[in-house]
Amino acid sequence: MGSLSYCLLLALALLNPHAAAARKCNLQGLWRNELGSNMTLSALDAAGTFSGSYHTAVAATNKQILESPLQGAQQHPGAKGQPTFGFTVQWQFADSTTAFVGQCFVDRRGKETLETTWLLREEVPSRRDAWKATRVGTSIFTRIK
Numbered sequence: 001m002g003s004l005s006y007c008l009l010l011a012l013a014l015l016n017p018h019a020a021a022a023r024k025c026n027l028q029g030l031w032r033n034e035l036g037s038n039m040t041l042s043a044l045d046a047a048g049t050f051s052g053s054y055h056t057a058v059a060a061t062n063k064q065i066l067e068s069p070l071q072g073a074q075q076h077p078g079a080k081g082q083p084t085f086g087f088t089v090q091w092q093f094a095d096s097t098t099a100f101v102g103q104c105f106v107d108r109r110g111k112e113t114l115e116t117t118w119l120l121r122e123e124v125p126s127r128r129d130a131w132k133a134t135r136v137g138t139s140i141f142t143r144i145k
Helices: 002-015 018-022 127-132
Strands: 029-033 038-041 049-055 068-074 084-090 096-106 112-122 134-143
Touching: 038 068, 049 084
Parallel strands: none
Antiparallel strands: 029 038, 029 134, 038 049, 049 068, 068 084, 084 096, 096 112, 112 134
């Protein structure tokens, strides 16, 4: 009977909906989105800022795609388990910049995902062309390692 009670307590602990919230999401590491783009994020510094690199799998250019640097910040590092963050990518092969904002989520099994929304702004020759210079989208990244 003792082992049955132990198993029941263990099952209740694993099914606790607050258990996922207790797991903290760590932005550092290698991530891949649904289009196959890879992103590497460094550890946060004391201020919550980080750097890294982004290698996109898709682009609206005929130029060779190059790995591009990124800079970002996490809101209140260490405060909660599923933080919000933002970063910009300075594309090395195009006259554009992308800003990402998102939140890191941890599911019951401990799987981390980054759900993001992005704005890409490309350079255009004049203000008359500004209407077509910005794209918006979403990306979901999963941890590779």
